[in-house]
Amino acid sequence: MQVGLNHFLVISTALFSLGIFGIVTRRNAVMVLMGIELILNSANINFIAFARFGNFGLQGQVMALFVIILAAAEAAIALAIVLNIYKTFSTVNVDEIDTLKD
Amino acid sequence: MNTISLQYLVDGLKLIKPEIAVTITLVLIVIVDLIMNKNKRYLPYIFIGGLVVTLYFIVVQFSTSSFAFEFSKNLGMVIVDPFGNFFKILIAGSSIIVILFSVISNEIKEGVDRQGEYYVLMAGMILGMFFMVSSADLILIYVSIELLSLSSYVLAGFSKHALRNSEASLKYVIYGGISSGIMLFGISILYGLTGSTNLYEINSLVQASQVHGFTFVLSGLLIFVAIGFKISAAPFHFWTPDVYEGAPIPITAYLSIASKAAGFALLIRFVKITFIQSVDPNGFWHLLNIIDWKTFIIIISILTMTLGNFAAIWQNNMKRLLAYSSIAHAGYLLLGLAVLSNEGIAAILIYFVVYGFMNLGAFLVVMIISNKLGTEEIDDYDGLGSRAPFLSVALAIFLVSLTGLPPTAGFIGKLYLFLALVDAKMIAVAVIALLNTVVSLYYYVRVLKHIFLNEKAEGTAEFATSVSSVVFIALMLTPVLIFGIYFTPLVDFAKSSIALMGF
Numbered sequence: 001m002q003v004g005l006n007h008f009l010v011i012s013t014a015l016f017s018l019g020i021f022g023i024v025t026r027r028n029a030v031m032v033l034m035g036i037e038l039i040l041n042s043a044n045i046n047f048i049a050f051a052r053f054g055n056f057g058l059q060g061q062v063m064a065l066f067v068i069i070l071a072a073a074e075a076a077i078a079l080a081i082v083l084n085i086y087k088t089f090s091t092v093n094v095d096e097i098d099t100l101k102d
Numbered sequence: 103m104n105t106i107s108l109q110y111l112v113d114g115l116k117l118i119k120p121e122i123a124v125t126i127t128l129v130l131i132v133i134v135d136l137i138m139n140k141n142k143r144y145l146p147y148i149f150i151g152g153l154v155v156t157l158y159f160i161v162v163q164f165s166t167s168s169f170a171f172e173f174s175k176n177l178g179m180v181i182v183d184p185f186g187n188f189f190k191i192l193i194a195g196s197s198i199i200v201i202l203f204s205v206i207s208n209e210i211k212e213g214v215d216r217q218g219e220y221y222v223l224m225a226g227m228i229l230g231m232f233f234m235v236s237s238a239d240l241i242l243i244y245v246s247i248e249l250l251s252l253s254s255y256v257l258a259g260f261s262k263h264a265l266r267n268s269e270a271s272l273k274y275v276i277y278g279g280i281s282s283g284i285m286l287f288g289i290s291i292l293y294g295l296t297g298s299t300n301l302y303e304i305n306s307l308v309q310a311s312q313v314h315g316f317t318f319v320l321s322g323l324l325i326f327v328a329i330g331f332k333i334s335a336a337p338f339h340f341w342t343p344d345v346y347e348g349a350p351i352p353i354t355a356y357l358s359i360a361s362k363a364a365g366f367a368l369l370i371r372f373v374k375i376t377f378i379q380s381v382d383p384n385g386f387w388h389l390l391n392i393i394d395w396k397t398f399i400i401i402i403s404i405l406t407m408t409l410g411n412f413a414a415i416w417q418n419n420m421k422r423l424l425a426y427s428s429i430a431h432a433g434y435l436l437l438g439l440a441v442l443s444n445e446g447i448a449a450i451l452i453y454f455v456v457y458g459f460m461n462l463g464a465f466l467v468v469m470i471i472s473n474k475l476g477t478e479e480i481d482d483y484d485g486l487g488s489r490a491p492f493l494s495v496a497l498a499i500f501l502v503s504l505t506g507l508p509p510t511a512g513f514i515g516k517l518y519l520f521l522a523l524v525d526a527k528m529i530a531v532a533v534i535a536l537l538n539t540v541v542s543l544y545y546y547v548r549v550l551k552h553i554f555l556n557e558k559a560e561g562t563a564e565f566a567t568s569v570s571s572v573v574f575i576a577l578m579l580t581p582v583l584i585f586g587i588y589f590t591p592l593v594d595f596a597k598s599s600i601a602l603m604g605f
Contacts, residue, residue: 016287023280032276039283046290056297063241063299067286070248077252078275081259081268088268094276097269100344 008049015042029082029092033075040071110171117170117182119159120190121232127152128225135218142217146201149221153194153201153228160190167603169238177300179239181371181603186236188451188599189367193231196359196458197224202574203352203466208473209261210350220260226253227356231364238375238603240289240299240325243368244282247328250361251278258349258357270348277341281331288324291317301375308390309379322376322393329372332365333432336405343413346425351472354421355465358428359458366454370439370447374602385444386526399440404534407433411541420468420478423545424461427504430542431457437535438519441526444600449522451596453515456503456585460512463578464500467493470575474565480549485558490565494553496575501546503582506539511585518593 019038026032044064051060086092115122130152131145138144164187169178201224204210210220230250237243255278259271289299295313296304307313327338334342346354377389389395410430417423435457438450471486471493472478487494503510516539523532585592 012290019283023276029272029276033279036276036279036283039280040286043283043286043290046287046294050290050294050297054294054297056293059241059299060293063244063289063293066241066245070245070252073252074248074275074279077255078279081255081271081275084259085268085272088265094272097272099265100269100273100347 005049005053008045008053012042012045012049015039015045027093027095029085029094030079032094033078033082036078037071037075040067043067114171114180117163117166117168118180119163120156120194121229123152123156123159124225124229124232127156128222128229131218131221131225135222142214145217145221146205149201149225150198152225153198157191157194160187160194163187165598167601169603177302179237179242179300180233181236181238183236183603184599184601185371185447185603186367188596189235189363190232192363192454192458193228193235193360196356196363196462197228199462199578200224200352200356200360203355203462203469206473206571206574207350207352207469209264210352213261216260220257223253223257224356226250227257227361231360234364235367235371237368238301238371240292240301243372244286244289247282247285247332247368250332250364251282254353254357254361257353258345260350260353266348267350270345273341273348274345278331281328281338285325285328288321288327291321292325295321301372305376305378308376308392319393325372326369329365329369330402333362333369333435334406334429335402335432335436336409336429337402339406339409339429339432342429343422343425346428347419347422351421351465351469354425355462355469358424358461358465362428362432363454363458366435366439366450370450371602373439381444387442387444389442396440396442399436400528400531403433403436403440404531405433406430406436407535407538411538411545414542414545417545418480420480420483420549423480423549424464424468427542427545428461430538431461431504433538434516434519434535437523437531440531441522441528443522443526445525446519446522447600448593448596449515449518451599452518452589452592455592455596456511456515456582459578459581459585460500460503460510463575463582464497464504466575466578467497467500470567470571480552483549483552484556486552487554490567492572492575493567496579497553498550499579499582501549503586505543505546507543509583509586511582511589514585514589514592 015038019035019042022035023032044067047060047064050056082092089097127149131149134148135145163182165184167183170180170182172178227250230246233242233246234250237246255271255275258274259267261267293299295318296307298304298307330338373395377392379388379390381387407430410426410433414423414426417426435450435453438446468478475482503512506512506516520532
């Protein structure tokens, strides 16, 4: 069987859904961040697959490179913020961090 | 294969002088911060100097309309046009005001050893916003949104030890990360459907080959998620109250003006360039029949303003109240886009200038009161009218202007917005917006009731406002009062800035 565009799209959609599922169900801030990473990577798979199978030139691959770099930057900043949260609240459970309320 | 000549690079670089100036300022702040380890007092003034130079470069090239680094005939990533330049002036101007805010803010003074980082991150935000308002390519849109977001996540939690600061930055980073991830997925689908990431190229491809269908609509809506998040439109607004309440006041003020303005510029550019078919002589746009943007934006904007206004009624924290009021204002501003005409865009531009002055002014007074009293609760404002008459009257004028009553500038902003709606025969929507304004009057006046009518038993001593604060407030008050009466220059300026590259 030939691996085609549809296989990649199925994988990326599955990853995207898993990412959203993780964000919605997980209570640990680090797990939520991992869900975000899954979403970014699912988009990356899309970009590469479309660039490869659509003969669209290099834009898709360039975009994927940018996304990898930005995902690293975002993970660094988000983890620093989570570390700071742990120092002030002694927990990383997003449900317990709710001093700001209506 | 094109060969890249030196002349090509020089031509491109000449057009992005404002961005280069901001970058140089950023580097300069880092260096000065390292060298002058002990004395950080000069950092904000270096920053303001850099921004003044930036403003000069923007004004000089104001009416230019072309692509920087054009990679083929009439295609490029970075657009320089009057529309973008208008927003760059707005962003740079509000940055200067917010830097002055930071100089007198107690919250920022506490982190004295981290002042360097603070201003560097702010410069990063400015750079991100500059590219956001001038991008014509989905790659650049994503990268600049991330540049803006990453800097603002950190700034929202600048006072590391305050509980609510940390919480605000965590909520901001999680919601922001999700929304930009969803946008990226939308971009990838759009890229797969059209084979291009350039908005102009996508437009011509779509016009030629009629790629209709569910997937295209889906990708457009997914991209709207991140933009809606930035402008805090209704289903994506839930971060706004928490982050606005938790973040230091200068950053709250900055997010409510600059980052919202950049989001609006991006939204207008995205909708107009990607989906436009033609512009008729009356200035109404005819969009491609793919996504019904008009209905969609009307629904979003009515939802946004109603939710913002009604939630604001129950608030007891001044920052939270202003957060909900800024959500409501995003709703009014969206109506200007829903008209889908040049007149509507002009109304948005007028509204943004006015909104900038009155909202920054309101935050300024709230910050000065919070510096003195250490509180932002509306109940603690009781009896402020006799204790600090100038501050109270100034706050009253800003709040009346936010409501949109004459003779303040807020009235002019709303007037032009409603005129655009009536001209487009959207009377029902205009009536809903008008009713919303009435609701907003209630919660603004409630603050004034606390200030002027409620008496407080203890702590009735007058408190002095420093001369610099009085001058600063007066500077913010002047445009709010002058534009309410003499608004022709403002309107002319906005009307000369509605030209987007290519249309």
